[in-house]
Amino acid sequence: MGRFRTNLLLCASTGCVSNKSLELKEAIEIELKKHSLQNEIKIILTGCNGFCANGPIMVVQPEGIFYQFLTVDDVPHLVEEHFLKGRPVEKLMYIPPKKETPVPKMSDIEFFKKQQLIALSNRGSIDPENIDEYIGKDGYRAMVKALTAMTPEEVIEEIKSSGLRGRGGAGFPTGRKWEICKNAREDEKFIICNADEGDPGAFMDRSIVESDPHCILEGMVIGAYAIGASAGFVYIRDEYPLALKRLIHAIKQAKKYGLLGKDILSTGFTFDISVNRGAGAFVCGEETSLIHSLEGNTPEPRTKPPFPAFSGYRQKPTNINNVETWANVPRIIQHGAKWYSEIGTETSKGTKVFSIVGKLKNTGLVEVPMGITMREIVFDIGGGILKDKKFKAVQIGGPSGGCIPDHLLDTPIDYESLTKAGAIMGSGGLIVMDEETCMVEVARYFLSFVQDESCGKCPPCREGTKHMLNILTEITEGRGKEEYIDLLQNMGMLIKETAICGLGNTSPNPVLTTIRYFRDEYEAHIKEKRCPARTCKTLIHYSILEDKCTGCHLCFKNCPTQAITGEVKKAHFITQQKCIKCGMCFDVCRFDAVRYE
Amino acid sequence: MNEQSEKIDQIIEKFKNEKGTIIGLMQDIHGEYRYLPEEVLLRVSAELDIPMAKLYTLATFYKSFRLEPVGKHHVRVCIGTACHVNGATKIVETLERELGVKSGQTTEDNQFTLETVNCLGACALGPLVLVDGEYHGKIDQGKLKKLLNKYR
Numbered sequence: 210m211g212r213f214r215t216n217l218l219l220c221a222s223t224g225c226v227s228n229k230s231l232e233l234k235e236a237i238e239i240e241l242k243k244h245s246l247q248n249e250i251k252i253i254l255t256g257c258n259g260f261c262a263n264g265p266i267m268v269v270q271p272e273g274i275f276y277q278f279l280t281v282d283d284v285p286h287l288v289e290e291h292f293l294k295g296r297p298v299e300k301l302m303y304i305p306p307k308k309e310t311p312v313p314k315m316s317d318i319e320f321f322k323k324q325q326l327i328a329l330s331n332r333g334s335i336d337p338e339n340i341d342e343y344i345g346k347d348g349y350r351a352m353v354k355a356l357t358a359m360t361p362e363e364v365i366e367e368i369k370s371s372g373l374r375g376r377g378g379a380g381f382p383t384g385r386k387w388e389i390c391k392n393a394r395e396d397e398k399f400i401i402c403n404a405d406e407g408d409p410g411a412f413m414d415r416s417i418v419e420s421d422p423h424c425i426l427e428g429m430v431i432g433a434y435a436i437g438a439s440a441g442f443v444y445i446r447d448e449y450p451l452a453l454k455r456l457i458h459a460i461k462q463a464k465k466y467g468l469l470g471k472d473i474l475s476t477g478f479t480f481d482i483s484v485n486r487g488a489g490a491f492v493c494g495e496e497t498s499l500i501h502s503l504e505g506n507t508p509e510p511r512t513k514p515p516f517p518a519f520s521g522y523r524q525k526p527t528n529i530n531n532v533e534t535w536a537n538v539p540r541i542i543q544h545g546a547k548w549y550s551e552i553g554t555e556t557s558k559g560t561k562v563f564s565i566v567g568k569l570k571n572t573g574l575v576e577v578p579m580g581i582t583m584r585e586i587v588f589d590i591g592g593g594i595l596k597d598k599k600f601k602a603v604q605i606g607g608p609s610g611g612c613i614p615d616h617l618l619d620t621p622i623d624y625e626s627l628t629k630a631g632a633i634m635g636s637g638g639l640i641v642m643d644e645e646t647c648m649v650e651v652a653r654y655f656l657s658f659v660q661d662e663s664c665g666k667c668p669p670c671r672e673g674t675k676h677m678l679n680i681l682t683e684i685t686e687g688r689g690k691e692e693y694i695d696l697l698q699n700m701g702m703l704i705k706e707t708a709i710c711g712l713g714n715t716s717p718n719p720v721l722t723t724i725r726y727f728r729d730e731y732e733a734h735i736k737e738k739r740c741p742a743r744t745c746k747t748l749i750h751y752s753i754l755e756d757k758c759t760g761c762h763l764c765f766k767n768c769p770t771q772a773i774t775g776e777v778k779k780a781h782f783i784t785q786q787k788c789i790k791c792g793m794c795f796d797v798c799r800f801d802a803v804r805y806e
Numbered sequence: 807m808n809e810q811s812e813k814i815d816q817i818i819e820k821f822k823n824e825k826g827t828i829i830g831l832m833q834d835i836h837g838e839y840r841y842l843p844e845e846v847l848l849r850v851s852a853e854l855d856i857p858m859a860k861l862y863t864l865a866t867f868y869k870s871f872r873l874e875p876v877g878k879h880h881v882r883v884c885i886g887t888a889c890h891v892n893g894a895t896k897i898v899e900t901l902e903r904e905l906g907v908k909s910g911q912t913t914e915d916n917q918f919t920l921e922t923v924n925c926l927g928a929c930a931l932g933p934l935v936l937v938d939g940e941y942h943g944k945i946d947q948g949k950l951k952k953l954l955n956k957y958r
Contacts (some may be wrong), residue, residue, distance in 0.1 A: 223928050227941030261930030410887030412927035447833070447870050448926055450939075488829055489869030490925065505827040507867045551871035564929055572930035604887065638929075640887045654890055658924065664867075767948075769903055791903075792896055796947050 213251040215292065218268040218333055221684035222257035222419050223412075223451055229281070230254075236281045240288040250292055253342075256420015256455075258333035260320055262572040263303065264582045268315055268333065274313035276301045306570055306592055320571045323590055325552065327560045328376075328536040329576045331421040337455050341460040343423040349468055351539035356476045364435035364542065365391060368624060371546035372558030373538075377403060377494070377531030378609065378635050379711065380557075380624040383538075386528060390518040391436045393526035398438040401522070401529040402429055403499060404445040404452070407491035408607035411638025413562040414532035417573050418445070418452035421536070422459035426469060426482060428538035433480040436528055441482045444499055447489055457484055491608075491662035495710045496521075496529050498664070508668045510710035531636065533562055536677035553579035557623035561634070567604075567641035568595045577622075587641055599644040601742075602726070606635030608655045608662075609715030611722030612648065618746040631716065631722040647744035648727040649734050653681040655719035663713070670713035675706040677720060686747040689735035694724060746790045749805050753794070755780040764794035764803065813838050814846055828856060829864060832871060840880070841872040869924070877912040877919040879957045881905075882936040886925030889932035893946070897933050898922060900947050904954060913932055917958070 219238065221230055230348050234252055242246045251344065258266045263277035274297050276287070283301060290296045295550060302311035303318050313316050326332065343349070355364050358518035369384030389396060402425060406414040429441050445453055460482055463469040490508050492498045498508035500522050521527025537559060541549045550558045557579040563586065566572045570592035577586065583603055587593070602612040605717045611632035613620075620626045624634050642651065656678040665671045677700055680693050701717030708714045733739045740748040753764070753773075760778040772788040775781030783794070795803040814835065831854075835846055842865050851858045851924045883901060885894045887939045902908055905918050912919040928934055931943025935953065942953055 223941070224931055224943070226930060227931060227943055261928070406927065407924070409885075409890075409925035410929050411925070412929055415927040446927075448923065485827065485830065486833055488833060488864075488871065489924075490867065502829065503827065505829055507863055566932065567891050568927040572888075573929075607887065612837075638887070640891060642891055646891050651891070654887070662924075769900075791899060791947070793900075793947050797863075 213249060215250045216270040217250060217252045218255045218258075218334060219252055219268060219743060220256075220258040220264060220266045221254035222261075222416065223449075224257065224261035225264035225266060226451070229265045230279075232281055233265055233279055233284065235349065236284040237288065238461075238789050240284050241292070243323070244288060244293050246288070246292055253336050254338075254623065255330075256337045257416040257574055259324075259329070259416075259574040260318075260571065262570075266333075269297075272297075273314045273316055275303055275313070275318060276433065277303055286417055287608065287676065307627050319592065320573070320575070320590055322749075323577060323581065323585060325560050325578050326576050327540050327549075327552075328417060328424075328533050328562055329420070329574070330540065331424065333420065335421070337420050337422055338458055340423060340466060342458070342640075343421070348423055348539075348545065349427055351542035352427045352430050352468065353474065355434055355542050356474060356478055359542075361391065361435045361437065364431060366536065367542060367546045368435070369480060369540045369546075370552070372553070373534065373541060373549065374557065374624065375530060376533035376537070376561065376636065378606070378633060380634055383534055386530070387432060387436050389516070390438075390526050390528040392471065393519050395526050397525045398436055399522045399525055399527045400429060400433050400436060400438045400441045401503070401527060402441065402443040402535050403494070403496075403529055403531045404443055404449075404456075405487040405493045406446055406449075406532075406636065407494045407603075407662075408636050408638050410566060410604075410640045411564045411607060411636055413564055413574065413637045415449045415452050416444070416564075417532050417536050417562070418449070418456055422456045423463065424539055425456075425532055425535045426459060426463050428535035429482060430469065430473065430480055430540050431542055432528065432530070432535065432660070434478055438528070439480060441480065442485055442503060442522075443482060443502060444485050444487055444493070446487045453484070453486065460484065490664075491658075492664045492666055492710070492712055495712050498710070499529065500527065507664070509664045510712075512709050523592045533637070554621060554623045556625055557634075561637055563637045563639045564619065565591050565639045565641065567639075568598065568643040568646065569593075569641040570595055579623050580621045582619050582621055583613055586622075586639065587618070591641065594641070601642045601646055602648065603650065604640040604642065604719070605638070606633040606715075607638050608659050609633055609718055610635045610711060611718045612626040612642075612651070612726060614726040619679070631718065633718070645742050645744065647685070647740050647742035648723040648730045649681065649740075649746050650685050650742075651687055652680065652720045652723045656681060656716070659712070659716040667707075667709045667713060668711075669704045669708040670716060673700055673708075674716055676700065677704075681720070683735045685740070685745045687738040687745075689731075691735055693735060694728065694731050698724060743805055749790065750785060750786060751783055751790060751792070751803060751805045752806055753781050753783055753796060754802045757800050759800055761799070763797050763799070767793050767797045769793060810838060814849065818850065824840055828860070829868070832861070832864060836871060840876045843875075844873075851903045861889060872889070874912070877916045880921070880936075880938055881918055882921045882923045882926075883909075884924075884928070884932065884934040885922045886927075886932070886934070888929035889925075889934055892932045894933045896947065897945060897950060899955075900950055901935075902949065904951070911947050918954075 267276045374380040375381045498510045502508040517527040562576045758780040817834045
């Protein structure tokens, strides 16, 4: 293998691939050949870089130059200027909001500056489909250490003292969970990696599997050794085809190298991993449901205890952790519990991966130390609100979580402070909302999600969320009554106390926190029949401002219901009876002449 | 049909040999037909001695299974939270209007099947539409029309 002077790390994760990064690769290859550079410069397809909003992304190493929004048309100029003549191309670099000069190096971009990578430490820097690159980055060293130099008890002790807590949502101490399962008196034990990321608006697990599948396998082998499990499963979402492909490929490679399967590294320890595809059921995020699904049944949860640590898959002791938790394990074993526990806060150690999306300038995937404030994530890393609109809230924890309003932005993020604020850490989906997001409508959205995904086993979730959804729909359509707010709160508390699984228990959270922090919006809908965010269709109407309309006729042409009348070069007019409020006229108008209120 | 019949044989055989899960078996069939045809389920039920009721329960519980065939083009709109706050509802409404079907249905000429999906995990690109497995991010009403014309 020849040595290359430059590596081009081209992101080939779902986001960048959808922005044509694979076509880009071909174009670069052709252009490199044209200049006879193919033996000097190497293109490496990597997993998610994280800055998904600006994809396709390519980082040029060793200099660390960051290129974004690349197109096939940019390639000839880029190859000639940068790779042949050594002059990096400024117009393809990142320019911070409200600035004019580009930031050439990735490490200098605000989005990356405050991040600390542990679970994502290999993201964007290795080819996820090549085990040698993982090994080259110290991969599988932690496994060797655990299997050859540590007893299972020592591994568990290390994880316990690192302070690692489950990254799937509830935050149960991982070492403790392993210990319970280890101590269960059965010969056969199983471990499971939950990669069924059902939380809408989140893609941490997809990204980790796509960019570094071996770290999950390594974590699982270490876990299996500590617990005494002989078989493991990865339960992965069917909606993630690329992650699935890379995972299966990684397992094959690991087996070929003797790092997985029979008699691993000749230590006598045998452990195998098989992959199960989910089939699209949110409730599978709940441990007992996931186990039922693995067994080939409908994923209905059951009451706990017995916990899966005593009676799980095929009634045998089973330990379930999610992708991010497993990804942290090799790094803790390699660098030690002390190193890990020095990061984060008193009760929440280490880092957390968040997908930061919604009405944000820099959307993508970030890993930050626990204890960072929400303000730092939204405004420093995220670059603030799109179009500089006013921040309203961050939704964290998905359908089980809640909203964090403006006045709590400076709270340090850890499991306890989020729970205190009415939200949960969840798996790490952060959805930023601005002044144009209606909080009543958001609550309605989450309940319709839960209602749709409720497995139907227990009445509080099946019937309760349905009634809450009906009430919220009435409010957003201007038919709300004053007593509804209290009614929603009472029903919410009841469901919290009586539903049988974690998903049912937490399903009222989005409603309860929005009432807690945005009661005025509920009241505006109910008392004044007004949607302050101008989102709820029934409560708004569109009109055209006569003085701004130039009569360009564009809205006329695009209106699907012919509700707009007017001659060219004269002000147009909307007939309200015909208008279906689709917003097309607003979207197409170039003169800000369409208004809605 | 014969070719597909052989594939089904292979899928059933694989299930018997590898002791896979029924769900995996159904996913393989689904991969073959893009839905679960009744006659195939009946065959699976008879050959593997699995009650039809069980297959039907699984097929209707899990979202990825369909009992109706898909049109020539499969249009899926992501309605995850990030897409939702960025206007996914409008996208669904526009598609329903343009195609003249409701979400979950197939157009009369069998060209398009419209569906919503809870999250595709490409949240930074929302709103997002997936046509025949190809992602189209940051979509709006204007772009949508062009996109449909490409497949029409």
